Amino acid sequence: MTDDEHADVSVTRTSLTPGELKRPTALARRREPCVGLSAPVLIGAGTSTLTYALGSSGDGWALRVSRSYPEPWTWRGGRRHEVALIAEFRRRDVPFPADAAVLEDVDGLPTAILERRVVGTPLRPQDVTPGSPMVKVIATLLDRLHGVDVADAVALGVRRxxxxxxxxxxxxxxxxxxxxxxxxxxxxxxxxxxxxxxxxxxxxxxx
Structure with missing residues (x-):
């Protein structure tokens, strides 16, 4: 399948069928038994990713899958290095979801990733006005993120x-x-x- 064909699938596919979700959900439960038996719930859709909530809200997990599932992510080189990159950022106190793990891949390119769910609410314009506490939180996050040396990021798979x-x-x-x-x-x-x-x-x- 070509990159253009992947893009077409991304445009039209807004969720996975229960049958398509069966395998990645089973892999998630096998890896983390605390996920439980509740059905996955779609909580987000991005350019190349569909995200499902698994487990209870208090101890929940997020299952991220390629929009082209069972084909892997390929845009910007796929997600081959993402889990290692997340782990390194967490070691440097950059807030990223915990316990990220690749559940399934095709020739080293992930098709599904499981991680702890970050529960919250979307930002509103009034949350990020000058002087608001959230502005400081965002600035601190960006400061830590950009504090990572470029050579270290490239070594972890970030493209230049x-x-x-x-x-x-x-x-x-x-x-x-x-x-x-x-x-x-x-x-x-x-x-x-x-x-x-x-x-x-x-x-x-x-x-």
């Missing part, structure tokens, strides 16, 4: 190429609300400008 063209392709092919798409594309425009500035600065420095 410019992803903005792929971001633009995803924003124009995935079914987004028009207002959200406009905001995403505006951010991609900003990122492309930043990339041009970095390239120009690098050339001037080399000269």
């Amino acid at each position: 190429d410019d992803p903005t063209a792929e971001f633009r392709h995803a924003a124009t092919t995935v079914d987004l609300d028009p207002d959200l798409r406009d905001r995403v594309l505006a951010m991609v425009d900003w990122l492309e400008g930043r990339a041009a500035n970095r390239t120009s600065w690098s050339v001037q420095t080399a000269s």
Whole structure:
């Protein structure tokens, strides 16, 4: 299956059937018996990922699967290094979900990942006004994240190429609300400008 075909599946598939969910759910229960027997509940859908809640809300787990399941994630190189990267970030006190583990893969590319569920509520505009406590929380998170040395991140599998063209392709092919798409594309425009500035600065420095 080509990358374009994967993208088409991502656009149209908004959930997995009970039959498709049976295998990754069974693998999750085998790995973590405390998951229990409750049915998976869809709690999130991203560009390439469908996320299901497993277990009780107090001791819950999140099952993330590729939208193209049983095919693996392939966008931006797939999720081959994600679990190791999450574990390293947690060791550096960057808040990421705990106990992440690959449940299933195809030739080393994960198709399903299990992790502790982070329970919360979506941010509202009033939560992130200047001076609000949440602004400090977000700033602290970003400070810790960007405190990771680039060489260490690359050694853990983070790619160094410019992803903005792929971001633009995803924003124009995935079914987004028009207002959200406009905001995403505006951010991609900003990122492309930043990339041009970095390239120009690098050339001037080399000269």
